[in-house]
Amino acid sequence: MKVCIEADGGSRGNPGIAGCGTVVYAADRREILREISYVVGTATNNVAEYQGLINGLRAAAELGADEVLVYMDSKLVVEQMSGRWKIKHPDMKKLAIEARDIASxxxxxxxxxxxxxxxxxxxxxxxxxxxxxAKGAKPGPLDTTPKKPAPEAVDSNNPARWNGASTEPTRLILLRHGQTPMSAARQYSGRSNPELSELGFWQAEAAAASLAERGGIDLVLASPLRRAQQTAETVAKRLGVEVETEERLIEMDFGEWDGLTFDEARALHPELHEKWVQNPTLTTPGGESLQKLHRRVKKLRESLQAEHPGKNILVVTHLTVIKSLLRQGLDGGPQLFRRIFLDLASISIVEFYDADNSSVRLVNDTSHLRR
Known part of the structure; x- marks a missing residue:
């Protein structure tokens, strides 16, 4: 069996409060086999990193692995364990010998x-x-076993118990597309059409794995822009469904500001840019306003609710479109556009019931990007 190990360590001070973390998963299916959060004690950052590696190698041996691939963001440990760099620190020498003994x-x-x-x-x-x-725990592994909720807590999570809804909701699972070169450069990216970056494809795969675990998705809709299509196709392939393109999910048109950074747009039109940030009715030069986008997205939501009652719909789209749907779920004003933060490849969930009932269930979940 081949397993992969992701290990890291840190210290708050050098030396200082130190801990390490390790994830061991099956290489062929990324199924997590072991998670270890380990209190090291007072130590340096490098010592903590070595301890994280040792914990992973021990776990791999216990799991019966015969081949191991270790991923670490410590260049020092990777180079030393690969035999390319010498080990001078006595504490690390001892730990490296222990790691090599297990690795043998x-x-x-x-x-x-x-x-x-x-x-x-x-x-x-x-x-x-x-x-x-820092709170007084003793050196050694922490219990990372998830606690199961009490049976009565499950039923209380149903919003229909408190909002008076009499029908099953149309549930929109909102996935923001992965990173592109333009988003990495913090450029306005509206109708421009960049592809996902290498990291963006990795984010899409991580989201796909998480959504496949959740299951229950009836339909996948995506913006026509390439970055959303590539993200949606990655997820749909994992789910075994087809992607349907929905033109109304397209990102806001930033007009002349498309491709510019925040500072560049402000320098080009300082007075308008300052007012535009505060006023959703203003239109970018050659573009559209947040108000116009919101009206477009609201009509789309109403049609989805009418056409797919009680269904779970994965919506793969863009920042302002997702903010508009969350605003509708919260029944809030235009100020919400400026007050909601959404990461790339984040997942949010909003449910729309009969009449005007709605419930926002999740906002900006990125836990799948930390696995």
């Missing part, structure tokens, strides 16, 4: 450096351990 049990072990963004699940577990140590 496997037929093959390889080490690969990854950027921090791709090691976020282990980083989160490490921070959980450091938080626990």
């Amino acid at each position: 049990q496997f037929s093959r072990v390889s080490y690969e450096w990854v950027p921090r963004v791709k090691n976020s699940a282990a980083d989160e577990l490490a921070n959980k351990a450091m938080d626990a140590l």
